[in-house]
Amino acid sequence: MGGGATGPPSPPAEGEAAKTFVVDRGLQALGFEFTRVTAGEVAGRLPVTETCCQPFDRLNGGVSALMAEVTASIGCYVASGYRRLAGVQLSINHVGPARLGDVVQATATPIQLGRKIQVWEVQIWRIDPSTSECKDLVSTARVTLLANLSTPQVMKNYEEGLKKFSSKL
Template sequence: MTPQQIAEASAQAMWDQDRASQRLGMRIERIAPGEATLSMEITEAMTNGHDNAHGGYIFTLADSAFAFACNTYNAVTVGQQASINYVAPGRLGDVLTATAREASRSGRSGVYDVEITNQNGQHVAHFRGLSRSIKGSYLPE
């Protein structure tokens, strides 16, 4: 299998078990080795007392993109630390897109940056996640 085929097959295997991302209406837009793009529409249930997108849902979208990006090598990989900076509010009806890219990967550890934008390309948040590969794989050897 090519690296792209491994990334796509790993993402599909992970997606099949990812009930949280599915039930929040996330969509996988793009998968490549070390990269993932996911999108999600902000629904009324995702808004807070300021009538903005609740930060937890923005974080969840970013975290899911991070997870798919760091799991594109057929090695089960988990997040070990993550942080987010919110720079603009998300609004009801916005379609947010989280684009995750590998910044570095060495041994079992990786660093991933995720940019979250709305449908107009405006930056909503910046996320950085640190990953750690553990035992297991998605595809037969």
């Protein structure tokens, strides 16, 4: 999404900001849709397509790890007052399958919101298509993040975009 030599792309029109803002390029390229972004919870859903499956038509564990890392990182970013962060550790357990055609939901919640270190738990559930309720646990993860790094001025646009995006959810 670089702007090349001419600088960053111009911001979208006021009404389009929440629709076009990209929270995370990689995760959203797979089809992930954020449904909540707050300091206390980050959640979203992903349709399990061929793009995110391993050869046996099951959700790739790396995609589950990506969902865990991103949702926890976004939560940490918001909870820290929009400070730059760095992942310290990711531990994930895959406990059940999600198959091609399923929809999964990832929900990240804080365990510890320290000034320097934050720890987030992420659960990924297979969604029951008839009720849209969480049905079977697919993965559970714990993500530890360093949350007190100085934030470069260039991140101000991202911060403002995320604030507008999350207020529309």
